[in-house]
Amino acid sequence: MSASASLASGPEGPHALRPLLDTVLDALSEGARARGGPLPSGGPDAVATRVRDALGDVLPDQGDPNALHAVVRSLAENAADPADPYCAAHLHCPPLALATAADLAASALNPSLDSWDQAPGASELEALVTGALAREVYRGPGLHDPTNGAEPLQNGTGRGGEGEKTPAQPDALITTGGTESNHLALLLAREAHGTGVRLVHGANAHHSLPRAAWLLGLPEPVVVPAPAGTLDPAALDEALTHLPGPHGSLVVAATAGTTDAGLIDPLPQIAALCTAHGARLHVDAAYGGALLFSDRYRDRLTGLDAADTVTLDLHKLGWQPVAAGVLAVRDPRDLAVLHHRADYLNAEDDTEAGLPDLLGRSLRTSRRPDVLKIAVTLKALGRTGLGRLVEQVCDRAREFAALVDDHPGFELHDPPTISTVLFRPAPATDDAVAAVRRRLLTEGRAVLGRARINGRLWLKATLLNPHTHPDDLAALLKLVEGNTPR
């Protein structure tokens, strides 16, 4: 059999992988050198032409022994490198080398988390890590209490059989990201309260929330104003007061870390309103959730533990390769509605005989152990190391905001809450703001985001790279200045 058919696992797996990994690392280096900047130059058509030329025939009759090098090199040459300090548009983090290396083991062994006999160790690892993350969310906003949460969950997989965990222990699921977490959160609400359950969200909420309501066949969501970028509690109170329906027929979604500005909704007030009106509370903390790891920032999430469900996303502020989403659930009984029987995966007599039943841990069936890289990261960095990374990017954002504020040619929107800075060239029109962003993109010089706030367009820098240096920030601002149309 040809070398191209070598397998990644089995006794020969590591031996087969080693030279191929060298090829990949070389191709990554070569591609990055050929790119020579944060992203490829020339814009979409030029990129498309280069990728097409490098790939050639997608499915040739005969294999091409150079394919791995050629395709990876082209990917790198035409990538927006999230580790470049000028790549600061989106919640698109540069992954840790550690997490990336761990992810390789998931690909090589290919455990699939739909049945124990495909993932004996990975399923236990997932139970341990999701239990720890759930406790992190639900232990409240105070400083780390070493007596609370250090022990592994009893039977965290939600397994049947003996040793059922106590109902009070929170739990969490691993997802493909904030979008799937939000979808699951609404599904749990629908199954708890019926298909008439209505989503109430701020105008600042992530687009995946109304999209999830559409997917699930729920009524049109109610949008509550967020004039200052955060959900307005008075407007929420009014909406909850006037919306009809029985207890539990409303689910409020708040945001901890908005996509546009990195703002955090007033969680304690929102939680109190939900309690008063009998509404369910979901908090989308896809961006802000990782503040939990920082002693300096953790109390910004006060009130988070009042939510029925919480979205986290460690491929944002968490330095994981995509995907590393989490849905934390306060009452694990909510997860029972995901229980699902497929005789070939979790036959009743097998479950009774003690084989763990994993199908109720996801809407997917085959499922990659994204938990592995998360486990390695939590353990290798510890709370202190993760907290430090969080604080570094928040510090960089404050420094960048100060540079903007001090510069007569720029307007700062507001001091950053997390690590997002909105700014604009002071005299520019909206069209000019949009144009400078596209110009920097097309020329391959910088990746900045954009946000429309109260009718005005702003440039957005989302700082997620802990290695960015203050000098990089000054140079980035200068680059924007030099490229703004006059």
Add this chain to the structure above:
Amino acid sequence: MSASASLASGPEGPHALRPLLDTVLDALSEGARARGGPLPSGGPDAVATRVRDALGDVLPDQGDPNALHAVVRSLAENAADPADPYCAAHLHCPPLALATAADLAASALNPSLDSWDQAPGASELEALVTGALAREVYRGPGLHDPTNGAEPLQNGTGRGGEGEKTPAQPDALITTGGTESNHLALLLAREAHGTGVRLVHGANAHHSLPRAAWLLGLPEPVVVPAPAGTLDPAALDEALTHLPGPHGSLVVAATAGTTDAGLIDPLPQIAALCTAHGARLHVDAAYGGALLFSDRYRDRLTGLDAADTVTLDLHKLGWQPVAAGVLAVRDPRDLAVLHHRADYLNAEDDTEAGLPDLLGRSLRTSRRPDVLKIAVTLKALGRTGLGRLVEQVCDRAREFAALVDDHPGFELHDPPTISTVLFRPAPATDDAVAAVRRRLLTEGRAVLGRARINGRLWLKATLLNPHTHPDDLAALLKLVEGNTPR
């Protein structure tokens, strides 16, 4: 900053990754040696204890520099290795080393396919590969025609702006697997024909189909009998005749490669019935779809190209690490309902200015480029190399079936259609069949599946390892024989 915070990309990325990858390969080898068989011994409790002990405190205050080695080693020690010939239960393939190595580049560069400026090259690569896969599905069952399908799709990302592709070109989306593909297929049906659209599926269909109907808020599906393991056309005709509702209000799901037995529904007859009754047709070819790559087996999928939507899953018969799902769509206009606007990702003026709009390519937002490993595999092996792997596992299954059939102590269910063999010790009760499977699992000696067919329980061997030797098959049968309770 500490070494544990090194990034995977940027100029120092490959340099930071190299020693960590060595650590991973060493930990994989060590873990496999410690395991010493196809899966860990001792059953769920022993595995859980070992994993807990190796991991210790999931989120310690201070980081542990040995975490990568310890966690990966534990994962390998407690894995069911899909490359072991005795690991033959599920559609859980051993991934190619090539695909695994390519997947590393996806983790390192972390392109996210929700906007062009996070994935300039990866989005074009995805467009090229999905176009080629869609043409593979929709070029009909004949032999490869080099004049049809060799050119890249024009503008396959479904971009706005100039160069819109002609409506007749099929398209495909990359998904997390067959489950998401089936979910998307039903969503497209719902959006085309309304929330009253009703799923009609065989009793042999994958559990994710009725689950998707539940998720989407569709009416209870209609189950058509499949007494011989494949959907019965006469029963389907009767169901379609008597179900009420207008043209298009029914969506029939057929299967090409059932989970239990690897059987293929009579696609041409089903397609003709759908045409006659005005029903939409989805084919779940998660398992069987890769027969398209083999000249010897391709014609078993005759009729596939009549489907409106087709699920493929290259992490089954395709040797990819999870996830590598595909949904092929005959009429790309069906995908328009996924179009979605989020100002920060695809503002209207950016799209008008030529920036590709990617949000309509998935229900996810952040999205890993699973297409990379697929692209490398298609290109490195070519149609011939992939077809040969398909034929090898089908040959192994035929050989194993012959061994079973020739053995007086075993009963063969049927000659295999793809690579699944159902068999049972001739005199055993169902309880004994279930017990031998669990015993081999618990002792760490073999991973076999199970299937209940017409009320009797069978052992299932799903042969997906092209490197399995005929001698391994004889030894596996002997192992079952020696462990069957008498």
